Amino acid sequence: MAEHTTDLPDVSTLTIGILGGTGDQGRGLAVRFAAAGHTVLIGSRSAERAQRAAEEIGARGADNATVAAEADLVIVAVPWDGHRALLESLREPLTGKIVVDCVNPLGFDKQGAYALPVEEGSAAQQAAAVLTGSRVVAAFHHVSASLLLDPSVPGIDLDILVLGDDREATDIVRALASRIPGARGVYGGRLRNAHQIEALTANLISINRRYKAHAGIRVTDV
C-alpha cells in the first residue's frame, strides 16, 4: 500500500465535459460529479437534447464540439458504434486535454454480453490512436449507471480502475474517480492492458444476471 488517494492532486475546480452525456452512463457520472461540486457540461450531437438532459441534473448542455472545447477534462461515454467518428471530429478541441474513455465495445446475444474485437486493441487505444495530441486515460468502465442515477444510493462500493501511460493524467483521473462517494480510483495499468478492463464489463453483466446484483470490483491489498 504505497500510495493513497490523499496523495492525489486537487481536482475540485475542474470543469468536466461528458461526450455522449445524455446516455445512462454519461448522465450517471454527471449527476455524481455535479453533486461533488464540479461544473459539468453534458454533450450530445443535439445541443437541445443535451440541454434537456442537463437541466434535470443541474448541469449545462451543449453540442459535443462545444463541450470538448470548453471543458478542462472530457469523458467519452458514447456508444461504441460512433466512437471513432466522434473522436475524429473532435481532434482539435481535445488537443492538450485529458480524455477519459469509458466505452466498452460489447456485443449482445441470447447468451448475454461478449467482448468485441477492436482493431487498435481497445476503445481506449483507438482513442489514443485518433487523439494523438490528447492525454488519453481509460476509466469508469464498471460503474453501474443505475446506481449512479439512483438518488437513494449514497455511495458506490467500487474501485474504479484507471489506466494510462501518462502518470500525471492517471493521477488526476484517480482523484476524480475518488470524488464519487464510496468509490476509489486505483491505477490499473498501461493503455495496452485496457482491452480486458473494457471486456470485463461483459463478465460483470453475467454476474449481475446470475446474482441479481449491481456488481462492481474492489482491488484487495491496495
Next chain:
Amino acid sequence: MAEHTTDLPDVSTLTIGILGGTGDQGRGLAVRFAAAGHTVLIGSRSAERAQRAAEEIGARGADNATVAAEADLVIVAVPWDGHRALLESLREPLTGKIVVDCVNPLGFDKQGAYALPVEEGSAAQQAAAVLTGSRVVAAFHHVSASLLLDPSVPGIDLDILVLGDDREATDIVRALASRIPGARGVYGGRLRNAHQIEALTANLISINRRYKAHAGIRVTDV
C-alpha cells in the same frame, strides 16, 4: 444476492490433481487444498520431480498422465508454452472429468506484463477445443502464488472468478475455490468471456508493481 456458497455441492471428498503442479501456482493451490483435507496429486512431466515437490506439502506426486487418470478433478497449471501439447496428450484420461484451467497467456517486457493473443480466444477455450470430452472450467487466475505458499498467511482476501458453460461443473469449482480460507468462488460468466479474466492478471501485475501489493479482486454486491 441470489446465491450463496452454502448452496454449493459438497466437494470435500474430491481428489484434486494438479498438472504442472511443481510450479509456484500449482504448489500454492496444492498446499491449500491439502490443508483443507483433500487428497492432492501433483503432476509433472517428471514423476520424480513431482514426488519431490509433493513430499514437501504432504501430497502425492506422479507424472501428468497418471495424475490425469487418478484424480476426480484436474487443475491445469502448466506454463502457457506447453499448454496445448500437454492437453492433447491427455485427452483420453481427462475424458468425463472437470478440468479447471488457470493458465494466463501473458508476455513480459520492460513495461511489464501484457496479454498474448490466443487463436481460440483464451487458454480456457483452447482447453475446451482440445478436450472435447471434458467439462472445462476456468478459475484460479488471480490468486497470488506467493500468498498461497506463505504459511504465515491464514486467509486470502480474494474472490475466485469461475467461468464455464456447464452449471454443475462451475458450481463444483466454486465450492472448491471457497475451500481456500478467505476466498470465495464467484460465477464469472461463460467460457467465451474467459480471455479478459486471464488477461486481467497483467493488470494485477501492474497494480502489484505500483502499490507493492499482492492484489486480488473482490466482486461487490454479490
